[in-house]
Amino acid sequence: MHPTVSGSGRLMLGFQYFLHFSVMGIVLPYFNLYCFHIGLTGFEIGAVSALRSAALVLFSLVWSILADRYSARKPIYILCIFISTGIWSLYLFTVDFWMILAITLIYGIFYSPVISFLEAFTMDALGVEKTRYGSIRVWGSVSFIAVVILIGKIIDLYRIDVILVLVLLGASLQSMASFKIPEVKRSRKHQAFLFPITLFRKEVIVFLGCAFLMLASHGAYYGFFSIHLESLGYTKTFIGFTWALASLSEIGVMIRSRTLFKNYSLHTVLVFSFMMAALRWGCLIFFRSAFTILLSQCLHSITYGAFHMSSILYMDALTPDDAKTVGQAANNAVTYGLGLMTGFFMAGALYEPIGAKGLFAISGIIALLAGAIFQTMGKRIKVFPP
Template sequence: MTKPTSPSSAAVLPATSIVQIQYFLYFAVMGLTLPYFNLYLSHIQLDGIEIGILSGIRSGLMMVAPLTWSLIADRLKARRMVYILLNVGATLVWTGYFLTTQFPWLVVIGLLHGFLFTPIIAFLEAFSLDTLGKDKNRYGLNRLWGSVAFILVVVGCGRLFDRIGVTSILVLVLAGCGLQLAFSFWMPKDTPSKPSPDLGLPEGLRSRGAVVFLLCVFLMIASHGGYYGFISIHLEALGFDKTFTGICWAVASICEIGVMANSRRIFSRFRLKTVLMVSLCIAALRWIALSVFTTAVPILISQALHAFTYAAFHMAGILTIDRFASDRFKTFAQALNNSIGYGMGLTAGFLVSGWFYERFGYVRMFQLGALLAMCGAVVLLKWGRIPEE
């Protein structure tokens, strides 16, 4: 498979470099919203339940939006054009956050923005695998640029928000979305695809192996609900400042970069199922640690486990769902993986974790996450079947 390029991108940078820039910009925005947007919501006097609802909306739309837009893109063979339109819409809708702090209107803005922003990563994953051709084990070398951006943003903005306040997050996210929109016009052209007689949608993505895998993805990402939704608030309640919060997120990203940089070596040596299993077990250990320790050093050590619970699991998941899909459904496959995990799984995780945090506190919340991760490990061990490459 040759690397697809558009006339504009070919004259400026290789297709792989354009994809890496997009990862950088996308996760720069995520480095703002994931650790700090809930702090902004707390700053404008929303309670835990309202924050959980808004977080759940953003992830909940991944159950519908990526599948909808990916089907449109695959059917029209217009992945690049749809990707550009999503970036345009998401950037425009974000400006609504400047106009109100009222919870009902924040729900409306969250719904619109989520419907346009949440599909972007699934499209980007499909672009990334296309540019790699047959050497898909190098996926981590593309994806690690997102982690680099995440580190720079969470550390820099932790200090920045301590000085000028967390409300400046709105301007910074808008700037990041604007840059991502600008570079989206240089994304590579769509790769022509033909229907496959072997692994079409019914036989591949609806197979028992795919269903079991997606259930494990659901459980793993749901176990992260308390972490993604409330770790920054939890650290603040323990007395840590925003700089330490940024350092915690940065430590996690630094460790995940090490795994991603060695993606070819890891997946040449270990089976995908093995990587998924180890990651699920380590996730359970990580959440137990956060339920027990409240001092800086153990918390930072637990953050290093992000290399397994996110980086290794994520890369293995991207490669696994790709094996279940025919060429015709590559974009849809990545959208399905994101919808089940970061849509259904994270929505359930956010909502249940928000309730547990308010009702029982952080200890029970993280213990619930550990239980979900272990359930995923048991399901994968007993019923998991992944096609050979």
């Protein structure tokens, strides 16, 4: 079955990515920095980040099984976006660590399935043209770039807690737009029972294991890169620009996604992404000047752009039609959930004793290990099912 939706439907999917990553353009670079400024320790920041990822691991799978089992992906998507938006507003009323931790847990429960459901919507909408995924996903990168630069300037002019209100505004817009998201209708089947069959095949375990290591290596970056740059004396505007440049670099890869995957196998792209991640984290050990830091950020085009697209396509190829939501949720849960949770915990526990340079050294080793495993064991993975 190769379902597709109209051009206007694909445009609405692009708009959802635009709004989603507008919010991410505030949360990823600046929320941990906000926590640092209100007095949370490195361990507490790592714990907050890890708990958010832990909720992603468990509850994205729960929501996805319900969505596939009852053919209710769109209603659950809308429900979770609206509830998570309301919960985010509670951050406005406290700076207490334990309250922030509790809010983060409840927020994570409902926010957890949003991106994996959006990926599943997009895979369905593209049908036989799945290699054009980047042309829709690129709108998320465009918004991320604009937002991180703009927010950096705003924070330099005003207080950093302004980010809480701005996230609430962006999430509210995404909530209202969610009603227009297209969904390909599927016949109701007992898809939930495909969960163990889909996830416990050898090729899936190898892929998810390596993807887990890849995102674990990103924990130091997502958790402490902004704090590291501030410690080097850089302004919030420059910090925002570094994040923007990273996203700018991935746009070219996403726009040319069809050409990329026409010329290179998913396995080749994934192995190369692992190796470039090891190089990127190694560079951050030694780079201190603005030019070299910005240069290293260009590797984001591979370590995120190429890796993310190939991962989505890889997991889509490994899952049957009736378990697509579960497949993407599992991919998202193991990588951005469990992988980042592990990375955040590691970074939070080790930041004060070994510093950012030590964290990036460990990250480089982890990424290198993932590449070595996938190079030797990933060759036997069937990218496209017979």
